[in-house]
Amino acid sequence: MTKLELMLAGFGGQGILFAGKLVAYAGLIEDKHVSWLPSYGPEMRGGTCNCSVCVSDEQIGSPQMLTPNALIAMNQPSLEKFIGHVQPGGIVLVDSSIIPTKVDRTDLKVFYVPATEIAEKNGLKGMANILLTGKLLKETGFASVENAKAAVSKVVPPKKANLIDSNLKALQLGLDY
Amino acid sequence: MKVLMKGNEALAEAAIRAGCRHFFGYPITPQTEVAAYMAKQMPKVGGTYLQAESEISAINMVYGAASAGKRAMTSSSSPGISLKQEGISYLVGSDLPCLIVNVQRAAPGLGGIQPSQGDYFQATKAPGHGDSHIFVMAPSSIQEMADFVETCFEKAEEYRMPSMLLADGMLGQMMEPIELKEGEPKEVEKPWALTGTKMQRPHNVINSLYIDPPELERILIERYERYAKIEENEQRAELYKMDDAEYAVVSYGASARIAMSAVDKARDEGIKVGLIRCITLWPYPKKFIEASAGQIKHYLAVEMNMGQMVEDLRLVVNGRAPVDFFGRAGGIIPSPAEVLEEIRKISKGGK
Incomplete structure (x- = not known):
């Protein structure tokens, strides 16, 4: 994939922005053009939260991914809001532990990943976002696995360095799914 | 790094x-x-x-x-x-x-x-x-x-x-x-600057009050x-794909990025359009606009407002070519597709 146009969306608190940052950092380490744009405002409290990330070989114009070629949806309203805008042939990752419905478009590559459940079973509560990022990496190859892992240690703040290993574990679970 | x-x-x-x-x-x-x-x-x-x-x-x-x-x-x-x-x-x-x-x-x-x-x-x-x-x-x-x-x-x-x-x-x-x-x-x-005279220089005065009109006029x-x-x-602007351009989008800041995406897409369709991205807004980069007058058949100002910079653009173009405006406001960022549609319109002599 020469250009990843990613929309991540879910509830505030699921780590949507953090997962986006991980993707962006992996792109940065790959020395690609990168943009990361969060939604901001009152919608972040309890409501939906989303984040546009672009990783590209070329200069990035608009950082808003209005018609993404990849979507990570971590709650029902987000899936409903964005599914219609995904480019034909695009990749959609659905956290099926949270979203019970199926996607009715047939022109997309949809993966249903019970990410929240898998994360919890593995003692990685709250890391479904990273697991899904691992799956995205597997399906799109937006960066090398090595660089994505390097990005984990970049985005986890120094104060929480003890969480690097569990993030790496979550990433690997996604890569293996 | x-x-x-x-x-x-x-x-x-x-x-x-x-x-x-x-x-x-x-x-x-x-x-x-x-x-x-x-x-x-x-x-x-x-x-x-x-x-x-x-x-x-x-x-x-x-x-x-x-x-x-x-x-x-x-x-x-x-x-x-x-x-x-x-x-x-x-x-x-x-x-x-x-x-x-x-x-x-x-x-x-x-x-x-x-x-x-x-x-x-x-x-x-x-x-x-x-x-x-x-x-x-x-x-x-x-x-x-x-x-x-x-x-x-x-x-x-x-x-x-x-x-x-x-x-x-x-x-x-x-x-x-x-x-x-x-x-x-x-x-x-x-x-x-007011750094203290140390009794070695006359004191400096920082002031904006001048009661005497001739003195104030002289200062102005x-x-x-x-x-x-x-x-x-100090005028600064970036010219993007302007060399052979017949149409120009004029923009600045965030909206210039959207305009740039739209210009690329329009180029893919064979429309000879370029972008003048204003970097200094005051001073307005008149020289860059001026240099394009005569070459450009139609200008399109793109902003995230109801139409402001377009007025400066019109002043410089001064009737030598039509100047149109496209903007979204109220907190909406225009999409490249919307701007592309406007570029198509001006390239067909419309708008």
Whole structure:
């Protein structure tokens, strides 16, 4: 994939922005053009939260991914809001532990990943976002696995360095799914 | 080594690296990260971060620090900038250099908190009361958010006037990889500054009050001679795919990025269109527009407002070609597809 146009969306608190940052950092380490744009405002409290990330070989114009070629949806309203805008042939990752419905478009590559459940079973509560990022990496190859892992240690703040290993574990679970 | 930073944080870090040690602010969405970053970092470099009791107070603290010859700044978003305007006018009237950052949000009043370029008129036409101008730069990327901070300080000091970094919520909130500048900032001599005479020189006066009209007129004329120099020397714009262009989109800041995407798509369709991206908004990059007149059959101004910069564009084009406007407002960022549609219209002789 020469250009990843990613929309991540879910509830505030699921780590949507953090997962986006991980993707962006992996792109940065790959020395690609990168943009990361969060939604901001009152919608972040309890409501939906989303984040546009672009990783590209070329200069990035608009950082808003209005018609993404990849979507990570971590709650029902987000899936409903964005599914219609995904480019034909695009990749959609659905956290099926949270979203019970199926996607009715047939022109997309949809993966249903019970990410929240898998994360919890593995003692990685709250890391479904990273697991899904691992799956995205597997399906799109937006960066090398090595660089994505390097990005984990970049985005986890120094104060929480003890969480690097569990993030790496979550990433690997996604890569293996 | 590139780092990934939010626009608000990048500009704050750049200000510290540019030698700014005095930041006075008041929180407002979507620029609060500037103040948060300064609150954390300023104490580490021996600087002053101060959250004032209001925007008006903050800008007057800038006046004080600037009077002492220090690199000082404040940042806010649209409604907060309106509050600062009195202070900005006093800074202009006292010929004081400083940096004011406006991370714009939408519409008059409290408006909205989403991105906008609705303060173009305010920044370029009437930053405060009286005959006044400030040096205004419009970054389009996070790299420019950082780079232009130092340019703004330098130009402010060179010409003894306030400067403004005119950004918006999109640029403030988004992250891109940037390279931060290393090395010592250029400092200029400030013989006018209030640093204490030590009984060795006559005392300096920083003042904007002149009761005597002839004296005041003389000061205004001198200031406008400086403005003329700035208009002559400091215009900046980026020309993108303009060499063979028959149509031109003219834009700035965040909307110029959207325009650039649209220009690329239009080129794919065979439309000979280019982009003039204004980098300085005051002085308006007239020379760059002027150079394209005769070549361009139709101009399209693209902004995130109801149509402001388009008026300056029309003044320069002066009837030599049609000038149309496309914008989204209220906090909506136009999509490249919308701008592309407008480019198609002008290329078919319409609009």
